[in-house]
Amino acid sequence: MLRRLIPHPLLSLTLGVVWLALVNKVTPGNLILAVLFGFVVPLLTAPYWPNRPKLRNPVAMTGYVLIVLWDIIVANVEVAAIILFRGRDNIHSKWVDIPLDLTSSEAITVLAGTITMTPGTVSATLSADAGSILVHCLHTDDPAAVRDQIKSRYERRLKEIFE
C-alpha cells in the first residue's frame, strides 16, 4: 500500500528539497507545496519508472562526490594548461575503450558523466550490450594508464555504491 502511494521515496525527497531551494524561502505554504509535489509527481510519472534504482551504500556516495569535485578542479587546470601551453600539433588525442564491470544502468550513467567531467576525457558511447565504454582522451601517451585510473578511481567506488 505504502509502496503504491509513494513509489519512489528518493525521488519524492529530491523533488521536495529542490522545490524549497527554488523558492529559496521555507514558509508553511512552500512546505505544503513541496510535500504535494513530492507526492503527486512520482505518482504521475511512475509508469515511466518501472523499477526503483537501488542505492546500496548512500554514505559512500558523499565520498565519491567529494573526490569527483576535487578531480573536476584538477581537470580544469590540466585542460587549461594543455590549451594554453601545448602546440596545436603536440596534443595527442586518443580513443580509449574501457571494459565495464558495472551492470546497473544508473551506475553506468554516473560513470559516463564522471568521465566527461574529469581530467581530459569525454565519454562518447557505449557498446551495444553496455559491456564497455568508448572514451575520448584529449592528451595522453599511455591509454592503458587512463583505463586503469578510471577503473580503480571511479568504477570500483561506484560498484560499492550501486551494486
Added chain:
Amino acid sequence: MAPVTEILISFFIVISGIFGLVGSYGLIKLRDTMQRLHAPTKATTLGVGGALIASMLYFLLVKDSFSFHELLITLFLFLTAPITANFISKAFMVNNLRPKDVPETGRDYGWAIYDDPPQLKEPEAEGKGE
C-alpha cells in the same frame, strides 16, 4: 564591506573569468570537434563555478542571506553538461567516423551507434518470421 570579503569575492570572479576565457580560446585553437568538446565541458565548469561561489559568498557575507539557487545551478549544470557532450560526440561519430576509426569494443557487439543492442535484434527477427 570588509576588505577581506572584497578580495575573496573578486578572487573567485577573476578565476571564473580566466577559465571562461581559456575555454573559449580552446574552441578556436583545438583541431577537430572531439578535441574542441573538451574545452567547453571542462574549462567552463570552473568558469561558471567560480561565478557561482562568488555569488554565494556575496549573499552570505554582504547581504546576510543564504541563497540556494547557486547550489541548484551547480547541480543542474553537472547533470546536463555530460549529456550535451555525449550527444555532440555521438552526432560527430555518426557523421564523420567509421567503426574502423575507433578501437574495438572487446565484446560480441559493436559500439551502440553502429550496432543494435541484443534485446532489440530478437523481437525484430521474430516479427519478420511471422
